[in-house]
Amino acid sequence: MQKVAIKLTKEAQDVAISLQGLTRNFGNFTAVSDLSLNLPHGEIIGFLGPNGAGKSTTMKMIAGLISPSEGEIFFCKDEELVKLDRGNRDVILKDIGFLIENPTFYDHMTPRQILTYFAELKGYPRKEIKNRIEEVLELVGMKEWIDKKIKTFSKGMRQKIGLVSAFVHDPSVLVLDEPQTGLDPKARKEVREILMKLKAQGKTIFLSSHLLYEVSEISDKIAIINNGKIIAFDTVEKLEAKVKKSMLQIELQEQPENIDEMVEKLTKIIIDIVGDLNGEDIVQYNSNLKVFEVQFDGSAENKNKILEALIENKVKIAEFSVPRTNLLESLYIGFLENGS
Numbered sequence: 171m172q173k174v175a176i177k178l179t180k181e182a183q184d185v186a187i188s189l190q191g192l193t194r195n196f197g198n199f200t201a202v203s204d205l206s207l208n209l210p211h212g213e214i215i216g217f218l219g220p221n222g223a224g225k226s227t228t229m230k231m232i233a234g235l236i237s238p239s240e241g242e243i244f245f246c247k248d249e250e251l252v253k254l255d256r257g258n259r260d261v262i263l264k265d266i267g268f269l270i271e272n273p274t275f276y277d278h279m280t281p282r283q284i285l286t287y288f289a290e291l292k293g294y295p296r297k298e299i300k301n302r303i304e305e306v307l308e309l310v311g312m313k314e315w316i317d318k319k320i321k322t323f324s325k326g327m328r329q330k331i332g333l334v335s336a337f338v339h340d341p342s343v344l345v346l347d348e349p350q351t352g353l354d355p356k357a358r359k360e361v362r363e364i365l366m367k368l369k370a371q372g373k374t375i376f377l378s379s380h381l382l383y384e385v386s387e388i389s390d391k392i393a394i395i396n397n398g399k400i401i402a403f404d405t406v407e408k409l410e411a412k413v414k415k416s417m418l419q420i421e422l423q424e425q426p427e428n429i430d431e432m433v434e435k436l437t438k439i440i441i442d443i444v445g446d447l448n449g450e451d452i453v454q455y456n457s458n459l460k461v462f463e464v465q466f467d468g469s470a471e472n473k474n475k476i477l478e479a480l481i482e483n484k485v486k487i488a489e490f491s492v493p494r495t496n497l498l499e500s501l502y503i504g505f506l507e508n509g510s
């Protein structure tokens with residue numbers, strides 16, 4: 171297998187799948203744009219975005235069903251990141267479970283027959299297939315249905331069999347495209363519980379949904395995609411904290427020599443306007459972006475006051491803006507307004 175030498179940072183050593191600059195065009199339309207994301211081992215990563223955001227396109231690229239226009243996909247294999255290509259695709263993807271589109275099953279078949287087919291297809295040891303199928307049907311609470319024909323199944327039961335067909339071969343990573351869509355609340359909850367059980371077995375799960383609740387309930391981290399671009403990627407707690415308050419970014423004309431001193435100076439100027447935020451840091455320095463970040467209530471009035479106070483105190487500002495956290499906020503609000 172071709173190995174691509176990648177220098178792993180400490181963080182990257184924990185990565186199960188790494189998406190790097192993934193772009194997919196359909197004609198002139200860009201469905202996925204320069205998308206980079208590291209999926210850590212053993213976590214559930216929610217992939218959240220409205221319909222048409224680019225979730226399925228991304229997952230199809232991971233599954234090797236369509237190829238990226240640009241960018242690369244790496245999978246962790248024997249503790250190395252290996253770049254997905256035509257040559258190694260079949261070997262690498264065997265250790266991944268995919269639910270990309272809801273499979274349609276033949277009504278006259280039984281779960282035992284269907285799951286045997288998928289387990290064999292993915293090269294699961296033949297002698298162990300029988301036991302494995304009983305085990306996974308037990309896990310989803312459908313063991314007594316093992317020899318019943320699919321035509322007698324409810325939609326939720328069919329979808330559960332679809333989900334099981336994605337992990338019957340015991341892959342370490344699961345990529346699931348909207349496994350809960352179209353299900354009633356009870357069946358959705360059951361799916362969430364199944365995913366938590368799989369996580370407890372140490373599996374990495376990349377789970378898409380257009381419903382905030384479906385992923386926020388169970389995900390360790392959430393990547394929010396909109397118009398083909400990742401607009402946020404963080405733990406649920408941190409995303410929630412960001413939504414609760416607004417942020418201003420201030421870039422200075424010259425980097426101050428002493429960052430801490432500048433943070434203190436800015437805090438003194440701004441604290442009178444925003445008040446002390448229950449002891450939280452009002453001004454922080456973001457060393458990646460080289461900007462000072464100010465927490466405030468998001469009101470236009472205070473934004474204006476802050477700007478005036480900075481000018482009065484002769485702070486030399488290059489850039490003064492409300493960054494993408496507000497995009498995140500409006501996206502969240504958009505979700506809420508849509509009743510999801």
Ligand SMILES: Nc1ncnc2c1ncn2[C@@H]1O[C@H](COP(=O)(O)OP(=O)(O)O)[C@@H](O)[C@H]1O
Pocket residue numbers: 196199201219220221222223224225226227228
């Ligand atoms: N095969 C295709 N040809 C043209 N446009 C496509 C194709 N597949 C997806 N798209 C477009 O790409 C965008 C993203 O689609 P998709 O990845 O399915 O979004 P999501 O799964 O987030 O709902 C949509 O605007 C969709 O219409």
Ligand SMILES: [Mg+2]
Pocket residue numbers: 225226227347348
């Ligand atoms: Mg989709």
